[in-house]
Amino acid sequence: MTGSIADARASVSRARGEAAEFRYKYGYEMPCDVLAKRLANISQVYTQRAYMRPLGVATTLISLDPEHGSQLYKCDPAGYYVGYKATASGPKAQEALNFLERKLKNKDNAEGSWEEVVELGIATLSTVLSVDFKKGELEIGIVGGPKADGSEGTDPCFRALTEEEIDERLQAIAEKD
Structure with missing residues (x-):
């Protein structure tokens, strides 16, 4: 909202x-x-x-x-x-939409695992806002990721990522750069 x-x-x-x-x-x-x-x-x-x-x-x-x-x-x-396929809302929504459009051009959806999709979201925010985030500054929710208890399969429910999971994604982005 x-x-x-x-x-x-x-x-x-x-x-x-x-x-x-x-x-x-x-x-x-x-x-x-x-x-x-x-x-x-x-x-x-x-x-x-x-x-x-x-x-x-x-x-x-x-x-x-x-x-x-x-x-x-x-x-x-x-x-x-x-x-x-991807969207944004808020004050800088148009810049975020332009970034996502460039990344997802000619694709049906964001490809890869849930980790790569979360990393795309973080990269979008970081680029649009020109900020390097820390794990406590983001709240990320996913649908269809791994089950929170660690068991096999996909969880069809919405869940918020923990700070440790967010930190893992931030580290993965830093390693790519």
């Missing part, structure tokens, strides 16, 4: 409610593209109604769909939503 904190809380609460209602009604988890479309429709209504203040928040949705694989969608306050 990027934007107003109060609007973000309301939007997250609404998204959770929509997903819970979908699961109750249909018996399976709501696909990411369906949730993105629903949130975009809600935002669009807030934009058009004169007596409602538009939501001031851009939402990024990430999921690991068993049918379609990894999905990334972004909804803006006007009610527009679109799927991406």
Whole structure:
């Protein structure tokens, strides 16, 4: 979420409610593209109604769909939503998007393991912001990485990386340079 904190809380609460209602009604988890479309429709209504203040928040949705694989969608306050290979939000979003576009040109997605994808994200931030990060300055979350307990397989849930895992990625980037 990027934007107003109060609007973000309301939007997250609404998204959770929509997903819970979908699961109750249909018996399976709501696909990411369906949730993105629903949130975009809600935002669009807030934009058009004169007596409602538009939501001031851009939402990024990430999921690991068993049918379609990894999905990334972004909804803006006007009610527009679109799927991406990679995206950015915030003050320097356009510079980050340009960097990612150069790196991912003519590719279906960011190739490699989850470690390489995280390193691409860190490199994007570092280049755009012109900052060398330390492990305590970043928060990174992944979907579809290794299981947190170390067992075999892929974890379909969202999890935040520990400072040690972030430090490993920062060391790998430093070794490449």
